[in-house]
């Protein structure tokens with residue numbers, strides 16, 4: 409087989425065979441197919457697309473290019489969740505204990521963040537002592553015993569995707585639905601869960617800005633999961649403003665702990681319950697979504713979900729006293745109010761700008777080498793639809809720097825205040841099964 413012929417076939421809009429797709433993935437991973445041919449191939453896919461069958465074959469080939477995590481030592485039906493990424497997204501810290509409180513195992517492999525705020529692991533490390541490095545045996549034992557463990561990603565998962573994603577990044581071919589969907593799903597599938605709930609964000613702060621694009625991505629990913637034997641559901645949720653009120657590492661742990669203690673932060677609580685309900689239904693812990701939602705809501709009220717959070721922290725050697733007294737979490741030296749300069753209603757909050765403002769404070773990494781400052785972050789005082797008066801704080805910056813001028817500027821750019829009242833955006837746009 410020649411790569412030249414595979415490129416031409418895709419360029420001319422024909423469907424590739426399993427052998428042809430595997431030839432490309434295998435050859436490119438091994439360095440036998442050069443970057444210039446892989447670039448031509450991804451550009452051909454960009455313009456011609458891929459059928460559902462081709463996308464599934466591509467994804468499986470990328471999974472097979474590296475190691476897969478064997479979770480067969482875990483008892484029960486393992487569910488995982490994945491978010492396409494947003495600002496203030498601390499849903500994992502609520503959903504993990506919530507699903508565990510229903511007796512369903514959650515074995516989560518997570519990464520660190522680049523840009524904006526930290527990733528799941530960075531945020532968890534705001535809890536003093538909490539260990540995310542552990543042996544495979546310890547990981548599996550923790551899940552079996554406590555129904556929840558979160559560990560740093562180990563192993564060489566989907567190396568074909570790593571190489572291809574880097575190439576797409578510099579050849580204008582990131583934005584292809586089958587390539588994005590295959591890329592995300594190859595990493596999820598290699599992580600070994602039986603079922604997957606995807607939280608596909610939509611809006612100004614999301615990777616996909618329009619509902620139409622988000623829905624198309626969600627459908628592609630659900631099709632891949634289902635075609636490759638994993639029950640997959642996607643929740644399309646809003647990211648036209650940060651989720652909840654807290655952005656930053658300790659800030660987000662604090663807000664998640666408050667929800668688990670029964671606090672009613674509307675958007676965050678609702679989305680967490682929604683995702684956890686789909687996860688537990690996929691795991692067959694409940695016979696209906698309604699039953700799942702009701703029981704999980706009770707578990708937020710009766711302390712079961714919070715108890716599961718405590719057990720998880722203890723099992724991973726974290727200091728549980730910080731969730732009993734949240735003021736013991738890392739904090740910043742200064743609290744800087746960014747105040748409204750006119751009366752009106754908040755009509756937009758650019759989530760990405762809030763994320764960048766938090767990164768400037770030290771909550772995220774601009775480069776891989778940067779150290780995260782767990783104590784800094786942003787508390788939103790106003791969200792879309794709220795009325796504001798001149799002089800009222802829009803946000804509070806938790807900063808170790810007295811001025812934080814760059815962050816103040818970015819927050820100002822993020823907020824739009826208009827004279828007309830605007831409704832809060834719909835939180836959950838669609839469920840794709």
Ligand code: URA
Nearest residue numbers: 573582587588591592
């Ligand atoms: N995230 C990924 O992991 N892959 C893509 O292609 C795009 C976003």
